[in-house]
Amino acid sequence: MVRFLELKGFYELERTIGCGGFAKVKLATHLATGEKVAIKIMDKALLGADLSRVKLEISALKSLCHDNICKLYEVIETETHIFLVMEYCSGGELFDHIVEKNRLTETESRTFFRQIVSAVAYLHSIGYAHRDLKPENILLDKHQNLKLIDFGLCAKPAGGMENPLFTSCGSPTYAAPELVQGKQYLGTEVDVWAMGVLLYALLVGALPFDDVNIDSLYKKILIGKYPEPSFLSSESLQLIRSMLQVDPKKRITIQEMLSHKWITFGILEPVQYFPRNNKNYQRDCIDVMASHYNVESRKIWQHLKKWKYDYSTSTYLLLVAKKKRGSSLKLN
Numbered sequence: 116m117v118r119f120l121e122l123k124g125f126y127e128l129e130r131t132i133g134c135g136g137f138a139k140v141k142l143a144t145h146l147a148t149g150e151k152v153a154i155k156i157m158d159k160a161l162l163g164a165d166l167s168r169v170k171l172e173i174s175a176l177k178s179l180c181h182d183n184i185c186k187l188y189e190v191i192e193t194e195t196h197i198f199l200v201m202e203y204c205s206g207g208e209l210f211d212h213i214v215e216k217n218r219l220t221e222t223e224s225r226t227f228f229r230q231i232v233s234a235v236a237y238l239h240s241i242g243y244a245h246r247d248l249k250p251e252n253i254l255l256d257k258h259q260n261l262k263l264i265d266f267g268l269c270a271k272p273a274g275g276m277e278n279p280l281f282t283s284c285g286s287p288t289y290a291a292p293e294l295v296q297g298k299q300y301l302g303t304e305v306d307v308w309a310m311g312v313l314l315y316a317l318l319v320g321a322l323p324f325d326d327v328n329i330d331s332l333y334k335k336i337l338i339g340k341y342p343e344p345s346f347l348s349s350e351s352l353q354l355i356r357s358m359l360q361v362d363p364k365k366r367i368t369i370q371e372m373l374s375h376k377w378i379t380f381g382i383l384e385p386v387q388y389f390p391r392n393n394k395n396y397q398r399d400c401i402d403v404m405a406s407h408y409n410v411e412s413r414k415i416w417q418h419l420k421k422w423k424y425d426y427s428t429s430t431y432l433l434l435v436a437k438k439k440r441g442s443s444l445k446l447n
């Protein structure tokens with residue numbers, strides 16, 4: 116394996132945990148805190164036109180802070196590579212979780228789906244659309260919390276979410292009718308459609324629209340008809356129908372979903388989507404860094420609030436994660 120000198124002393128690279136397109140994702144240890152992280156490694160020479168997508172993903176990840184969105188800790192750029200240091204999700208892909216259980220109960224599906232609704236409502240509230248929502252892009256952490264990943268296709272249309280997008284992207288199986296027709300579309304509306312496909316996959320253990328032939332898959336999506344198994348409750352079926360509306364203007368909105376009767380069944384609480392304000396600094400974490408690096412806390416704080424996504428950022432964010440887990444705040 117190529118030795119990355121820039122990581123030496125800061126991270127210890129371990130096994131490859133996945134490959135995606137132009138990136139390799141490796142498990143690693145953040146040496147100062149001993150915390151496990153996932154590092155997405157991209158060779159600039161191989162990126163070509165995808166470099167703009169990577170820059171887009173980085174700027175998106177830097178502005179996202181939500182319990183159900185994979186956290187970015189640090190960005191390292193060298194002559195030849197870009198490294199994204201991110202939260203490690205040890206629970207694997209949601210997709211595999213569904214496959215091994217065949218299908219989930221309504222209660223399990225509701226627990227997972229509320230987290231997806233929270234993450235997507237948060238994304239939309241700050242002007243982003245994910246545009247590639249699918250089970251493969253939803254991971255689990257060790258506490259079965261969902262983590263949305265892969266923001267390479269997310270869009271923040273100039274002038275806000277009301278402005279239509281054009282680029283057709285994402286996977287056809289989860290693509291909305293207006294997307295496969297190459298029409299103008301709203302990122303928020305195609306995300307809701309993809310969430311409808313996701314909810315169907317959770318509850319039914321199969322895809323609503325599936326076909327080996329891409330053209331017949333498209334036809335099925337445009338017709339918008341899919342099997343409605345009898346084991347589905349009427350509330351869940353009603354929600355799926357309102358999300359898989361061929362006409363995007365008839366489709367339920369994410370705001371209406373927050374308090375939908377299936378979403379709140381048994382919980383009564385609508386979905387919350389605003390994260391704890393991450394801007395209030397954790398003084399104890401800053402003090403641990405200050406004493407470790409032998410500088411005043413004020414200096415550490417002044418550096419941190421620039422959010423440079425350097426090793427100080429990753430050390431601070433990982434100390435905050437340790438504190439949240441109740442682990443001891445110490446640095447090596």
Ligand SMILES: CN(C)C[C@H]1CC[C@H](N2C(=O)N(C)Cc3cnc4ccc(-c5cc(Cl)c(O)c(Cl)c5)nc4c32)CC1
Nearest residue numbers: 132133134135140153201202203204207208264265266
């Ligand atoms: C199929 N995709 C295009 C790539 C695939 C690469 C492995 C990855 N993974 C896995 O597949 N496990 C099973 C382990 C795993 C554990 N923690 C992870 C933490 C972050 C990410 C991650 C990956 C990418 Cl490409 C991102 O853009 C972001 Cl924002 C985050 N992937 C992780 C990851 C899932 C995605």
